[in-house]
Amino acid sequence: MATSRFIKDSGLTARMTLTMFLLGALFVGLVVAVIQYVGTGAAPLVAVIAIGIAFWQWWSSDKVAMRAMRAREVTPEEAPELHGMIDRLCALADMPKPRVGIADLSVPNAFATGRSPDRSVVCVTTGILHTLDAEELEAVLAHELSHVAHRDVLVMTVASSAGIAAGLLMRGAQYGALGRRNNGALPAVLVAIVVSLVVYAVSFLLLRLLSRYRELSADRAGAYLTLKPSALATALQKISGQAALTPRDDLRAGNAASALCIVPALRGGGASGLFATHPPLQQRLEQLARIQAELSRPAG
Template identity: 70%
Template sequence: MAHSRFIKDTGLTARMTLVMFLLGALFVGLVVGLMYALPNYAFLIGVIGLGIAWFQWYNSDTLALKAMRAREVSPEEAPELHGMIDRLCAMADMPKPRVAIAYTDLPNAFATGRSPSRAAVCVTTGILDRLTAEELEGVLAHELSHVAHRDVLVMTLASSAGIVAGMATRGAQYGAIFGGGRRSDNNGAGAFGFLIALVVSLVVYAISFFLTRLLSRYRELSADRAGAFLTQKPSALASALTKITGEIAAIPTRDLRSAQSMNAFFIAPAISGATLSTLSSTHPSLEQRIEQLAKVSAELGRPMDGGFPSPGPEL
């Protein structure tokens, strides 16, 4: 974890560490299984899979900004936004990331980058138009917490088992159908090895998928808590989350689909008409987040003022 003044959350950190340990064990198990089932292909699959994960991590800031068609803005172009991030970075004792704006009505924000010194924070014009200064500050503190805690690195490592398992699944499907490219007298044994690899990879991919989503939800709760303690205004973040979630529901489905590849980065996923409390969700439910922020308010001796909009039915 990067050194900063963001508060540490021992409970959430312990849970995230446990999930990372399980994912690491899963990855080791997958590699060992592939070595037995596909001795001629396991090393190549592992190297290519890890290479893809490394590329995604190393270029995460560039890829994410391009995906949202965001543009980096200077202090002269967005003085209030830069000023707010300057203050929060000084409070958190962390390097200032690059600042970008995505020109879309979808109200959202995200942070990305392989390290605090190579990071970017992006907000949409939709969120700038809808939030008050205090609410936006809460959102930015949440995103800066992701940067300080190197969450892009954490999630990239966590996804490695799933990436390799997905590649192995495709390779095993191809090999089982075509006999693995072996001679006819060995086709039976070769196909059996590929079938074993297919089953193992599918199981590993499924487990990795749900564990990664669980880690992502813990990561969001941790960022909510850290950001709220930094600003000392948990009710402002609660209000922002409530507004963002409600406004996302009003965005046309076509526009939401075009942004869903960024859901793991967003402060609130671009989802409408689906529950956020399922095992496959990248984010905790709005109710969970509001409840945690209410606890932060109690710890700070500042009970929630109840001035933010009602969350209504969960999406």
């Protein structure tokens, strides 16, 4: 497993670990419920298909995200300044350099994805290149590189397995594919639907919670790597403010990979609350302000 010099955050790591444990328990509970109420034949099939779908999402995450954001990979000759920044940050973090992409979208944003640090891509939009200055862009890139170093795509993909399994079971029950083992199948089908709905809802909320922890951790790691938390704070404010001026078509295109982006493309309830993939801007700014105060204190 790749290592890096990104700072560790034991508090956030513990909370993410607990959330992952709860999601794993949900997955196991769902399989047990299928065996108990529906039969042993369906449970292995649901588990295998869910894991297969999650594996495919992880394996092809870079291609899917790049396609969704209309992005293309660029060479050092095509984007020398962008490559130069990423080269410096990767050397500072002691991590492999990812591929670099640019999406031709006016919405300012950036994302990182890929199945491993060696097979990752960091992508920025043309909008963010025109919106941020060099220090702010470097802070955003450090945030995204921390996602790569911490294998966040793998974490989120594994965590999604319970929700995928619940969705599959619910779909199967609705079509009567489950519970055909006897004529009194209706109660088993109803149990399958109810259990699946509950597991899917809880999994959805836990995934959103895990995603918010993930963003706070990346903010923190990126800020300590560059030692310029104020630059990341300013970048987040600019990106958030610029979204209101961005054409709706670009916002919709950016929203296709919104959960991966440093700031969600479309708000509409996604900026705060239980359903948000990202923490509120104010919470992120407060964390960065605390880091800035800590770094500004004289040593000793």
